[in-house]
Amino acid sequence: MTVTDELQTKVQEAQEKLDAHTRECVQWHFNPETGCPFWLNKAKEFDFNPLTDVNCFEDLKKFPLFEDEWLRGGPVRRWLPKGLEGRPTYVFETGGTTGIPKSRVVVDDFRIDYEMFSETLPDEFFPEGGNWLMLGPSGPRRLRLAVEHLAQIRGGISFCVDLDPRWVVKLIKRGKIQEVKEYSNHVIDQAMTILSAGHEIKCMFTTPKLLEALALRLMDEGSSIAESGIKGIFCGGTEFTPQWYRFAREELLGEDVYITPTYGNTLMGLACGKPFTQEDNYKITYYAPQPRAVIEVVDFDDHKKILEYGETGRVKLYTLTNELFIPGFLERDEGEREEPHEKYPWGGVSGVRPYHIFAKTTTVGVY
DSSP: OOHHHHHHHHHHHHHHHHHHHHHHHHHHHHSTTTOOHHHHHHGGGOSSOHHHHOOSGGGGGGSOOOOGGGGSSSOGGGGSOGGGTTSOOEEEEOOOSSSSOOEEEESSHHHHHHHHHHTTSOTTTSOTTOEEEEESOOTTSSHHHHHHHHHHHTTOOEEEOOOOHHHHHHHHHTTOHHHHHHHHHHHHHHHHHHHTTTOOEEEEEEOHHHHHHHHHHHHHTTOOTTTTTOOEEEEESTTOOHHHHHHIIIIIIOTTOEEEEEEEETTTEEEEEOOOOGGGTTOOEEEOOTTTEEEEEEOSSOTTOBOOTTOEEEEEEEEESSSOEEEEEEEEEEEEEEOOOSSSOSOEEEEEEEOHHHHTTOOOOOO
16 A cells, blocks of 8 residues: 555545544534533524534535624623533633634633643653743633643643733734833743743743744843753744744754744644654644644635635634534635645645735734
8 A cells, every 4th residue: 555545544534533523513512401502592593403414524514604703792601512511611712903802611622632732742842841931822811721731731830921912912003112022021021030040941832923032032141042941842823934934943943942833723722733844845734633623725705615735715614622613614814725644634724824805904913
């Protein structure tokens, strides 16, 4: 059997697993005993019965597009499935840089997402027992608790800075660039305090802009990311482009520090990057954590049309967990559709960037 045949077999097996997972997810969310109040009520508007008419992933096309306005405002408990009532529940918000934040109730999903992600991290650079620096957004976002859980399951402790990205966006919109720089310095000051306090930090989560700011501060003081003790960096954000990736590896980090790109949000979880090779020329390809989440690259004018490999389109998200059911949501991103990979035998997306229609009106802060 050739490699191509082996990959095709994996693709088919992954599709069968996705179809079975889809059926289970729909049965859970639309069963009156376990289902989500929002979807149980919404189902009355459909011209089909989810419990009998959804038998595979493709059948999710029968649902209307998920509207992000449904997640703005409350009561948030309408999103908590009856089968999870009584469990300790969190509420996490999206960035809130484009209007009223979207809210999501969570029980265990953030832990599961990061436990799966943990399995992709090389122990050489993310050592067992290594402590973490969480240099990113705090407040109502899930990142703080998620990175903390990631550190804990790997035997470490997470040290967090205090950061409000919404304030940064407000300053940028007002043209207060000097104040933005001062706030950035304030955040980096906190990181420097943690790194210099003898906490033996080995790993870090951060955004591209903050990583660059930290690296430059360390250089100014005659040090570096590697000399600070950090070996592995988990990084995410819209500024993580191939150009920046190369700059980070060659100019900011050096050969002794590992960096892994991720693409994710409060609704999806974490899409991991394909293992990097020199032949990729720093291209970053992401694969969703199927079957819990699925990413499609679809036609800009027809969201039901999946594009050919290499074509450019909009990112469409499906979330299929016991806590959240999203049967198709158009993200604020676009990119190129990529072929399945041995490690991730389903379609991926590369070149992720803000959807060109929205890009002109979106303000990017610390991300």
